[in-house]
Amino acid sequence: MQTIDLRGISCPTNFVKAKLALEDLEVGETALILLDDGEPVKNVPRSLKADGHKIVALKQSDDGHYVLELEKGEE
Amino acid sequence: MSDVKQTKIDLNNLKAGGFIKERGKDLFTVRLRVPGGRMSIPRLKRIAEVAEKFGGEFVHLSVRQSIELININFKDFDAVVEELGESAQKVASCGARVRVPVACGGCEYNPNGLVDTQKSALEVDEKLFGTPTGHHKFKVAFAGCPFDCPKSATNDVGFQGAVYPKLDKGACISCGLCAKNCVPGAIVMGEDNKPLFSDDPCIWCGDCVKVCPTGAWSEARRGYNVRIGGKWGRNPLVGTLFATFLPEDKAVAFIATVLEWYKQKAEGLGRIRLGDTIIKEGPQVLLDHLRTRFPEYIVAETIEPQRIATQVGIPA
Structure with a gap:
């Protein structure tokens, strides 16, 4: 599974980078997206959901960042 | 004396106000009617042409989302109104009337928007714009969510989308x-x-x-939380909560009911805003009046509009 590391990248650059990275995936494929706590974890999952992708899970890692498991939706 | 030319102006155009005297001789600001701040691009182009032909070197974007044409000579009033295209772009109001409603972008493209504030603003503009209050100005604003960019509670009636x-x-x-x-x-x-x-x-x-x-x-x-009695200016008041989850299609009737109360209760009190009228009468009187028409949305109790201590000038 592909990992898209968006830690240390602020909004909305992180969301745009996620969109670009998702272009390389097939519909139905899943990816792990790493996000900082705070604004990134509030905004990015919501925007990806609005783009038609499916949020499978969200877990906080021990060092505080978030791991979003995402399934690519229809274009 | 026989060669003095008589200037003719259609005074009907001035009925709702919107032509505001400037400092210079003969010059006026023409305030355009832009409910909710939404302007189609063809209209914007037309306005730019009229402003270039009759106005000064710039237009002003007003605080309440209007475009104001600056330095218009009063002799050109009829030509300005005609060239704006009466059906497409109307002139706004001033004075003791219901003003053009303000609204945020709403919910069609703004991800925060919970309700269609643009639709509400158009409805209110169509049904209530320019209504004389008999007392003072009357302002309405629609915010699509509790982030409330339009600052709804600083209006006579302020609507805030809620879920x-x-x-x-x-x-x-x-x-x-x-x-x-x-x-x-x-x-x-x-x-x-x-x-x-x-x-x-x-x-x-x-x-x-x-x-x-x-x-x-x-x-x-889903609907609007409604705060009533707000205003800014010399002695600001923040409006307080009178209704919750009012359906969007009841906004016009709700405002009309508040207006009816205001017209009646402010009689004989001079040039007084709604908020100060509520302070004089007590908020319960308005609450009871609204409850007769909108029983399921009116809050059990409320407080009077809240004064802001500006620290300059102590209210008498």
Whole structure:
């Protein structure tokens, strides 16, 4: 599974980078997206959901960042 | 004397106001009617042409979302009105009347918007614009969500979009995004790793509904929270809550009911705003009046519009 590391990248650059990275995936494929706590974890999952992708899970890692498991939706 | 030319102006154009005297001789500002601040591009082009032909070197974007043509000679009033295209672009109002409603972008393209404020602004503009109050100006604003960019509570009647959430626990995948997004702290994750909702801190912003990946959170109620009696200016007042979850299609009737009360209660009090009228009469009187028409949306009790201590000038 592909990992898209968006830690240390602020909004909305992180969301745009996620969109670009998702272009390389097939519909139905899943990816792990790493996000900082705070604004990134509030905004990015919501925007990806609005783009038609499916949020499978969200877990906080021990060092505080978030791991979003995402399934690519229809274009 | 026989060669003096008589200037002819259609005074009907001036009925609702919107032509405002400037400093210079013969010059006026023409305030255009732009409900909700939405302007089609062809209209914008037409306005630019008229401004270039009759006005000064710039236009002014007013605080209440109007475009104001500057330095218009009063002799050109009829030509300005005609060239703006009477059906497409009307002139706004000033004075003791219902003004053009202000609104945020609404919900069609703005991800925060909960209600269609643009539609509400157009309806109010169509039905109530220019109505003489008999007392003072009367301002209305529509905010699409509790972030409230239009500052609804500083208007005579201010509307704020709101959503009351409900949870389907079975559809929840325990991702915790709702709790993470809930700024007022109304949602926390419980011991079973499902969200726990407390009513009191919730500001009805609907963020939980928007962020929820599975639709476990959904809308139980949606509408406008209505605050009444606000104004800014020399002695500011913040409007207070009179109704919750008022359906969007009742906004016009609601404002008309407030107006009717204001016209009657402010009689004989001179040039007085709605908020000061409520302070004189007590908020309960208006609350009771509204309850007769909108029983299911009126709050049980409220407080009078709240004064802001500007520290300059002590109210008599």
